[in-house]
Amino acid sequence: MTIRPTIADVAREAGVSKGLVSFALNDRPGVAAETRDRILSVANALGWRPSVRARSLSTDRSFALGLVIARDPEIISSDPFFPAFIAGIEGALAPAGQALVVSMVSNEEAEVASYRQLAAHDRVDGVILTDLRRNDPRIALLEGLRLKAVTLGHPDVESSFPAVAVDDGPGIHSAVEHLAALGHRRIAHVAGPSSMLHGGRRSQSFIDALRALGLASDLVVETDFSAAGGAKTTAALLDLDEPPTAIVFANDLMAIAGLGVAQRRGLRVPDDLSITGFDGSDIGAYLYPSLTTVTTPVLEWGRASAELLLRSVIGDDDVHDIELPAAQLLVRMSTAPPRTIR
Amino acid sequence: MTIRPTIADVAREAGVSKGLVSFALNDRPGVAAETRDRILSVANALGWRPSVRARSLSTDRSFALGLVIARDPEIISSDPFFPAFIAGIEGALAPAGQALVVSMVSNEEAEVASYRQLAAHDRVDGVILTDLRRNDPRIALLEGLRLKAVTLGHPDVESSFPAVAVDDGPGIHSAVEHLAALGHRRIAHVAGPSSMLHGGRRSQSFIDALRALGLASDLVVETDFSAAGGAKTTAALLDLDEPPTAIVFANDLMAIAGLGVAQRRGLRVPDDLSITGFDGSDIGAYLYPSLTTVTTPVLEWGRASAELLLRSVIGDDDVHDIELPAAQLLVRMSTAPPRTIR
DNA sequence: TTGTACGCGTTATCAT
DNA sequence: ATGATAACGCGTACAA
Numbered sequence: 200m201t202i203r204p205t206i207a208d209v210a211r212e213a214g215v216s217k218g219l220v221s222f223a224l225n226d227r228p229g230v231a232a233e234t235r236d237r238i239l240s241v242a243n244a245l246g247w248r249p250s251v252r253a254r255s256l257s258t259d260r261s262f263a264l265g266l267v268i269a270r271d272p273e274i275i276s277s278d279p280f281f282p283a284f285i286a287g288i289e290g291a292l293a294p295a296g297q298a299l300v301v302s303m304v305s306n307e308e309a310e311v312a313s314y315r316q317l318a319a320h321d322r323v324d325g326v327i328l329t330d331l332r333r334n335d336p337r338i339a340l341l342e343g344l345r346l347k348a349v350t351l352g353h354p355d356v357e358s359s360f361p362a363v364a365v366d367d368g369p370g371i372h373s374a375v376e377h378l379a380a381l382g383h384r385r386i387a388h389v390a391g392p393s394s395m396l397h398g399g400r401r402s403q404s405f406i407d408a409l410r411a412l413g414l415a416s417d418l419v420v421e422t423d424f425s426a427a428g429g430a431k432t433t434a435a436l437l438d439l440d441e442p443p444t445a446i447v448f449a450n451d452l453m454a455i456a457g458l459g460v461a462q463r464r465g466l467r468v469p470d471d472l473s474i475t476g477f478d479g480s481d482i483g484a485y486l487y488p489s490l491t492t493v494t495t496p497v498l499e500w501g502r503a504s505a506e507l508l509l510r511s512v513i514g515d516d517d518v519h520d521i522e523l524p525a526a527q528l529l530v531r532m533s534t535a536p537p538r539t540i541r
Numbered sequence: 542m543t544i545r546p547t548i549a550d551v552a553r554e555a556g557v558s559k560g561l562v563s564f565a566l567n568d569r570p571g572v573a574a575e576t577r578d579r580i581l582s583v584a585n586a587l588g589w590r591p592s593v594r595a596r597s598l599s600t601d602r603s604f605a606l607g608l609v610i611a612r613d614p615e616i617i618s619s620d621p622f623f624p625a626f627i628a629g630i631e632g633a634l635a636p637a638g639q640a641l642v643v644s645m646v647s648n649e650e651a652e653v654a655s656y657r658q659l660a661a662h663d664r665v666d667g668v669i670l671t672d673l674r675r676n677d678p679r680i681a682l683l684e685g686l687r688l689k690a691v692t693l694g695h696p697d698v699e700s701s702f703p704a705v706a707v708d709d710g711p712g713i714h715s716a717v718e719h720l721a722a723l724g725h726r727r728i729a730h731v732a733g734p735s736s737m738l739h740g741g742r743r744s745q746s747f748i749d750a751l752r753a754l755g756l757a758s759d760l761v762v763e764t765d766f767s768a769a770g771g772a773k774t775t776a777a778l779l780d781l782d783e784p785p786t787a788i789v790f791a792n793d794l795m796a797i798a799g800l801g802v803a804q805r806r807g808l809r810v811p812d813d814l815s816i817t818g819f820d821g822s823d824i825g826a827y828l829y830p831s832l833t834t835v836t837t838p839v840l841e842w843g844r845a846s847a848e849l850l851l852r853s854v855i856g857d858d859d860v861h862d863i864e865l866p867a868a869q870l871l872v873r874m875s876t877a878p879p880r881t882i883r
Numbered sequence: 884t885t886g887t888a889c890g891c892g893t894t895a896t897c898a899t
Numbered sequence: 900a901t902g903a904t905a906a907c908g909c910g911t912a913c914a915a
Contacts, residue, residue, distance in 0.1 A: 205909060216885050221911060229884075251662045252598045253909030256890055261594075263642070263664075272840075275628055276621035277824045283618045286645045293644070293655070298664050300605070301643040302635070303628045313635070320593045322605075322640050426827045455824060462829035482619045482797060485768045486828075487804035498614075548892060558903050563893055573901060595891030598908050 204245040213241040224249070255321075263298040264288070264508055265323035265346075269310040269330065274425045275303070277452050279480035280497060287501020288327070295509060311340065318344035324512040327351065327504050328360070331396040349508045351500065352396055353520070361511060362520045363504045367397060367477075368404040370493035370526030371447065374475045375408035377491075377528060378445045381536045383473060387418035387443035389432045389453050398424070401449045401477065418443050422453070429453025433460040437472075444537035445473035451480045451492055458486065458533065469535035479529055488532035495526045546587040555583040566591070597663075605640040606630070606850055607665035607688075611652040611672065616767045617645070619794050621822040622839060629843020630669070637851060653682065660686035666854040669693065669846050670702070673738040691850045693842065694738055695862070703853060705846045705863045709739060709819075710746040712835035712868030713789065716817045717750035719833075719870060720787045723878045725815060729760035729785035731774045731795050740766070743791045743819065760785050764795070771795025775802040779814075786814065786879035793818035793825050793834055800828065800875065811877035821871055830874035837868045 206224075210217045215238060223230045223238040230238075251262055266288065268281055285299070292299055300322050302313045314337065317323050325347030328337060331354050338358050341348045348360040378386050388405040391398025402419050409416035420436065422428030429448060433456070436443055448454035454476030461472050468474055468488055476483055479494030503521055511518045548566075552559045557580060565572045565580040572580075593604055608630065610623055627641070634641055642664050644655045656679065659665050667689030670679060673696050680700045683690045690702040720728050730747040733740025744761050751758035762778065764770030771790060775798070778785055790796035796818030803814050810816055810830055818825055821836030845863055853860045 207909080216887095217910080218886075218912080219884060222884090225911090231884090234884085248661055250598075250909055251664070252594065252603075253890095254911085255594045256592075256598050256892095257909075257911045259890085262662075270624075272625075272628065273823055275624045276822055276839075278624065279618035282612075282620065282623065282645070283614075285643065286614065286617055286647070289645045293651075293658070296658075296662070298642050298659075298662070299644065300640050301627065302641065303624070303631045305628070309635075316635070316638075317640075319590060320604075320638070320640070322593070426824055430827055452824065456827035459827045459829040459831070480618055481615060482768055482794065485772055485798035485801045487801040489801070497618075547890085559892080560894075560904075561902060564902090567893085571901065576901080592891055595908095596893080598891075599893045601908080 203250075204247045205250075206247070209238065209242045209245055209247050212245060213238045259321075260512070261321055261324050262296065263300050263323045264292065264505060264512075265300045265302065265317045265326040266329075267302045267304065267310055267313045267317070267326065269304050269307065271423070271425060272305050273427065274452065275305075277426060279451065279478055279482070283497040284329075284501040287498040287503075288505040290498070290502045291505035291509065297509065310337075314340060314344060314346070318346050325349070325508045327508060331355075333394050333396060333399070335396075347508060347511050349504050349511065351504065352400075355396065361507055361518050363500065363507055363523065364520065365495050365500060365523045366525040367401050367493075367495075368407075368525065370477065370495070370528055371401055371404035372408045373528035374447050374491075374493055375405060375412070377530060378447070378473055378475070378534060379412050379414065381445075381473065381534060382539075383445040383537050384414060385418070385441065385443045386414065386445045386447060387420065387436050388416075389429055389436070389446060389448045389457065390419055390421045391424045391449040393421055395424075398449060405447055424450050424453060426452050426456035429456035430460050433457035437461065437464060437466070443472075444539070445475075445534070447475050449477055451476035451478040451483050451490060454490055454492070454533075455483070455486065458490070469533050471538055473534040473537070475528075475534060477526075484531065491531045491534040492529050493526045494529050496524055499523060545592075546589045547592075548589070551580065551584045551587055551589050554587060555580045601663075602854070603663055603666050604638065605642050605665045606634065606847060606854075607642045607644065607659045607668040608671070609644045609646065609652055609655045609659070609668065611646050611649065613765075613767060614647050615769065616794065617647075619768060621793065621820055621824070625839040626671075626843040629840035629845075630847040632840070632844045633847035633851065639847075639851065652679075656682060656686060656688070660688050667691070667850045669850060673697075675736050675738060675741070677738075689850060689853050691846050691853065693846065694742075697738065703849055703860050703862050705842065705849055705865065707837050707842060707865045708867040709743050709835075709837075710749075710867065712819065712837070712870055713743055713746035714750045715870035716789050716833075716835055717747060717754070719872060720789070720815060720817070720876060721754050721756065723787075723815065723876060724881075725787040725879050726756060727760070727783065727785045728756065728787045728789060729762065729778050730758075731771060731778070731788060731790045731799065732761055732763045733766045733791040735763055737766075740791060747789055766792050766795060768794050768798040771798035772802050775799035779803065779806060779808070786881070787816070787876070788814065789817050791819055793820040793822045793832065796832055796834070796875075797825070797828065800832070811875050813880055815876040815879070817870075817876060819868075826873065833873045833876040834871050835868045836871050838866055841865060
């Protein structure tokens with residue numbers, strides 16, 4: 200039963216004052232080199248570690264970052280983004296001695312309550328804002344709460360927070376060009392909600408890409424990123440008098456559900472229908488046919504976000520937006536020339 | 542710019558001492574009812590909230606629980622368990638004003654380091670121990686670290702921690718009986734690692750179920766719960782001189798990969814091969830064919846674990862093991878009579 | 884370099 | 900029984 204040594208123990212043992220110990224341990228000037236060494240060796244010998252709690256109280260910092268995940272309970276288990284993203288965050292936090300506080304909620308009301316709670320309880324120094332929405336109220340909320348933050352992507356409202364962005368555009372463009380090169384002319388898009396910035400951005404990229412190729416872009420259907428939504432929307436597209444020969448889905452989950460719908464109808468993918476996803480989930484590689492998709496550097500996104508937020512928290516001047524490598528097309532087996540030109 | 546009121550402000554305003562305010566706010570005896578009311582109304586009027594940081598320092602509690610997730614980077618994104626489990630935990634923690642600290646690591650070394658870090662930094666009062674292993678060293682580690690804990694399932698070593706268990710057995714039994722009732726006689730099992738308790742338990746249940754039916758149980762192959770492992774193992778089974786007509790997978794991820802392998806070989810599921818999974822992931826419902834699987838009450842598991850751990854942390858006497866409703870078979874479309882008897 | 888006040892609740896000790 | 904006082908936990912900051 201060894202009681203944990205405090206800074207006072209170190210001071211006594213080294214024959215100096217508490218304050219000087221603090222200076223020595225934080226590498227601050229004003230300590231004679233010799234004294235500093237003595238203090239450090241005593242601290243080491245005693246096995247002294249700073250108390251995060253005491254430091255929190257006196258420095259008004261939590262040494263932790265927060266992540267509030269708002270997801271429909273139905274999607275939450277199948278979303279490949281957050282586990283990888285959290286792993287990325289961890290890569291930046293653990294070496295820095297910081298912790299990650301995670302909150303998972305299922306609706307916007309609970310989401311706001313969660314941010315308020317994190318702030319009221321001083322749980323975190325800053326939060327990572329994901330799934331940016333149009334006119335996102337959370338930005339003003341967080342500013343009001345005096346939390347630091349970084350946003351994943353650039354918000355469409357005035358924001359005092361730095362952004363870490365990955366451009367979806369090139370990936371969607373590549374997907375469309377890939378399909379067009381295979382001979383597809385009637386290409387549909389199953390989009391995420393336009394109320395979400397990345398949902399809207401992906402469908403805009405889709406439309407731009409089609410226009411650039413001189414193709415019609417009337418087959419854009421919006422739904423909610425869920426498997427159920429993807430299935431329903433795919434069914435509706437296939438019910439059209441002139442159904443598409445290829446569908447670009449805004450995420451893998453909807454693409455997988457769409458694949459199931461097509462197969463259930465006896466269509467062969469990719470022969471009768473080509474399909475592309477978005478996310479680059481591993482599971483897509485094991486489906487039959489394996490899913491052509493667009494990959495994003497999720498792990499790196501998490502790491503970079505956490506690092507930037509950490510710098511922002513300590514008041515680093517060098518805090519500015521970061522642009523990560525863009526999303527990239529990963530061609531697998533769910534795309535092929537349309538039946539008509541085979 | 543309103544500065545947050547402290548307990549001293551309340552005391553001054555109410556004309557009493559700091560200590561008495563604390564007693565009143567914590568519902569402790571020794572405060573006149575009248576005085577108590579006055580103090581509470583002043584606190585209320587001032588909008589006073591206790592500082593978690595100060596409380597942490599003086600009570601030696603963190604008011605937070607920890608969850609260390611150790612997963613191969615490749616599986617991490619496709620595992621449906623943790624997002625739902627965390628959502629369940631959240632359901633118990635948020636109302637109690639507690640936070641959840643999550644750490645995600647990719648190997649055992651980092652896992653141990655993570656627990657040590659949580660303890661050394663006093664980040665959490667207790668942790669939820671998932672994925673119990675044979676002779677799990679983490680139990681002794683946590684006891685040594687003086688962290689409270691609950692285990693998911695019953696460990697095979699001496700443990701001072703309460704357990705929250707879900708019996709996998711009935712689900713596996715039902716799956717086997719379901720397949721046998723359909724006419725299958727040659728049923729294989731793609732198991733998780735036997736070094737993991739639930740991996741071993743599921744395969745033992747599988748063997749027991751087959752024996753009870755008087756069927757041979759020689760087709761048990763162990764792999765690692767990953768899609769890659771599931772695919773490889775399925776391929777090996779299908780390569781046998783006398784391949785199985787049905788495969789019971791120990792989780793959905795492997796089942797989905799196995800489904801892909803079968804289909805890639807031109808086998809039709811369920812006509813040529815029946816497949817069952819384990820987890821009850823939503824995505825399984827959208828595949829073609831939809832996946833017959835075994836569901837576990839994951840959300841409830843998270844909630845119950847967090848509640849129990851919280852009680853353990855505050856020293857509640859009423860802390861004992863909890864048995865949740867057992868896993869249940871969910872029949873969908875990936876199982877059918879074998880071709881031989883159609 | 885040192886001494887000491889400070890941050891903010893909790894709790895043990897004392898006085899009435 | 901009711902309330903006040905002061906020590907405590909542990910670093911940090913600032914005057915001396």
